Amino acid sequence: MxxxxxxxxxxxxxxxxxxxxxxxxxxxxxxxxxxxxxxxxxxxxxxxxxxxxxxxxxxxxxxxxxxxxxxxxxxxxxxxxxxxxxxxxxxxxxxxxxxxxxxxxxxxxxxxxxxxxxxxxxxxxxxxxxxxxxxxxxxxxxxxxxxxxxxxxxxxxxxxxxxxxxxxxxxxxxxxxxxxxxxxxxxxxxxxxxxxxxxxxxxxxxxxxxxxxxxxxxxxxxxxxxDRPATAFVASFIGEATLLPALRAGGDGVSVGGTTLRCAKPLPAAARLLLAVQTEKLMVAGPAEGPQDPALNRLSGRVADVIYQGESLRVFVTLDGGARVSLRQPAHYLGRLAIPAIGDPITVLLHPRDTIVVAEDEA
Ligand SMILES: Nc1ncnc2c1ncn2[C@@H]1O[C@H](COP(=O)(O)OP(=O)(O)OP(=O)(O)O)[C@@H](O)[C@H]1O
Ligand SMILES: [Mg+2]
Known part of the structure; x- marks a missing residue:
């Protein structure tokens, strides 16, 4: 330089x-x-x-x-x-x-x-x-x-x-x-x-x-x-990620708790895989979303909790498979409109490019 x-x-x-x-x-x-x-x-x-x-x-x-x-x-x-x-x-x-x-x-x-x-x-x-x-x-x-x-x-x-x-x-x-x-x-x-x-x-x-x-x-x-955490350790250390067991579902797909998700990136060669669901990559599917985009991954579950954190709302979701993930939603009223009440069904969206699969760490 x-x-x-x-x-x-x-x-x-x-x-x-x-x-x-x-x-x-x-x-x-x-x-x-x-x-x-x-x-x-x-x-x-x-x-x-x-x-x-x-x-x-x-x-x-x-x-x-x-x-x-x-x-x-x-x-x-x-x-x-x-x-x-x-x-x-x-x-x-x-x-x-x-x-x-x-x-x-x-x-x-x-x-x-x-x-x-x-x-x-x-x-x-x-x-x-x-x-x-x-x-x-x-x-x-x-x-x-x-x-x-x-x-x-x-x-x-x-x-x-x-x-x-x-x-x-x-x-x-x-x-x-x-x-x-x-x-x-x-x-x-x-x-x-x-x-x-x-x-x-x-x-x-x-x-x-x-x-x-x-x-x-x-x-x-x-x-x-x-975008490219090399290991499960990096994925969980950077940002706020939940690691969920994932199975190969053929081609670019993985199955997580019974739902098949598409990944834009090649899957790691390892035997045991984890999906790193990063809080900042999830979005609530709402009425504003328009026609359903088949390219997006959809995870359904129920709202477990909503916590007001000033600039954002932290929404905890229990997925149908039982796993718990969370996401942030803007705290202004437009952001809140998308969130159902605690206990109600919710669908969250995950872009295939944000669908990050890592190898389970050895130790
Ligand atoms: N002089 C020393 N003698 C023996 N062990 C040491 C010595 N200095 C560091 N270690 C050990 O080496 C390892 C790494 O220590 P280091 O201080 O580099 O960690 P760190 O990443 O800076 O941790 P922290 O975030 O707590 O500051 C630790 O397990 C520490 O106990
Ligand atoms: Mg130190």
């Missing part, structure tokens, strides 16, 4: 703690300027992989390159990276300006350049003029912004972040996600971002890398992750 960023190449990286494999043969290429999130449940190896990139954790085997440079055994301070952690790690006795200037001091950058660079970094996180404040005077969100400014003040080509927003409340976290996205565009740096929050990963990332038990399960764009 630009010379403000660097590509990262991880080759067969593993990390053992005794006999335990925290990172298991991970290979991943990150493009210059890309925003990649490492997503996975607790203990899946996200922080370990980030540590390997930052030089805080030595891989037991494998190699790491930044561009053409092999950095596998380079200490952190020689890697030219910016780092942001969950707990800010600011120096409480220094001012905001002194905190942000810290990496410039550590790198022996000419002192005359500091004030302007610090001012510019603070402006980028919307803390212009905050140089002389003490850290104690700042809110949690402001502290995290200072930590961000400190991470990029020296214009690193790669920035590593480990759950930097998890200490913030929901509203602030969501606005910071959007800000980080914009900041990433302006900085042009490559960003590797650790989170266990799939929504956060979807909001910010160019690509998401899903980890499970130290292994890389799938690397894809946010949309690709939804």
């Amino acid at each position: 630009s010379d403000g960023s660097v590509g990262v190449s991880i080759r067969n990286a593993s990390r053992r703690y005794g006999t335990f494999l925290a990172l298991d043969d991970v290979s991943l290429d990150i493009n210059p300027g890309e925003f990649v999130s490492l997503l996975g449940p607790s203990g899946s190896g996200k922080t370990t992989l980030l540590g390997v990139l930052g030089g805080f954790v030595m891989p037991s085997s494998g190699s790491i390159r930044f561009g053409a440079r092999d950095v596998t055994y380079l200490p952190p301070h020689k890697r030219d990276i910016g780092v942001v952690f969950q707990n800010y790690a600011l120096f409480p006795h220094l001012t905001v300006g002194e905190n942000v200037a810290f990496p410039l001091r550590a790198r022996h950058e000419p002192k005359s350049t500091w004030p302007e660079r610090v001012a510019r970094a603070l402006e980028m996180v919307e803390l212009g003029g905050y140089q002389d404040r003490s850290i104690a005077q700042l809110s949690g969100g402001q502290r995290q912004r200072v930590a961000l400014a400190r991470a990029f003040v020296f214009r690193p080509k790669l920035i590593l972040m480990d759950e930097p927003l998890s200490a913030l409340d929901k509203q602030l976290r969501e606005s910071m996600q959007i800000e980080l996205r914009h900041l990433h565009r302006r900085l042009e740096a490559t960003i590797v971002y650790v989170t266990h929050d799939q929504r956060e990963a979807l909001t910010m990332s160019d690509r998401i890398a899903i980890l499970r038990g130290g292994r890389l399960v799938q690397v894809d764009t946010p949309e690709g992750m939804h």
Whole structure:
């Protein structure tokens, strides 16, 4: 992309703690300027992989390159990276300006350049003029912004972040996600971002890398992750999916609880299949639907519950086969008109392209 960023190449990286494999043969290429999130449940190896990139954790085997440079055994301070952690790690006795200037001091950058660079970094996180404040005077969100400014003040080509927003409340976290996205565009740096929050990963990332038990399960764009989950684990981890046992019904069809559904994509070769019914892919069949489209999959059942959630209504449906799925309907009255009362019959629609069948995971 630009010379403000660097590509990262991880080759067969593993990390053992005794006999335990925290990172298991991970290979991943990150493009210059890309925003990649490492997503996975607790203990899946996200922080370990980030540590390997930052030089805080030595891989037991494998190699790491930044561009053409092999950095596998380079200490952190020689890697030219910016780092942001969950707990800010600011120096409480220094001012905001002194905190942000810290990496410039550590790198022996000419002192005359500091004030302007610090001012510019603070402006980028919307803390212009905050140089002389003490850290104690700042809110949690402001502290995290200072930590961000400190991470990029020296214009690193790669920035590593480990759950930097998890200490913030929901509203602030969501606005910071959007800000980080914009900041990433302006900085042009490559960003590797650790989170266990799939929504956060979807909001910010160019690509998401899903980890499970130290292994890389799938690397894809946010949309690709939804459309082509490689395993049942990915399908249930991304978004809100219900997994239902599915049987081959010939050609592009699967049978789920006695109903045959058509799939636009080829079925996996595995013996045991699951239909991943994603909440956001279902629609209530209503009077507004018009002539019945034979190309759509139809699932019938009864309304089990309707929950008002502000911007949407969550509708729970017990399908005729007994399985429970849910969908969202807009909370405005046009959306509500389509929903029968609790206990009444309902038909939900699923497009063949949204009919996602995955192999049942081995373990
Ligand atoms: N220094 C260590 N010694 C022994 N085991 C470790 C060490 N560091 C990490 N582990 C183990 O490696 C596995 C992966 O840890 P890691 O911190 O990378 O997970 P994570 O995905 O970042 O989880 P979380 O979301 O909880 O932060 C865990 O089972 C952890 O207990
Ligand atoms: Mg972690």
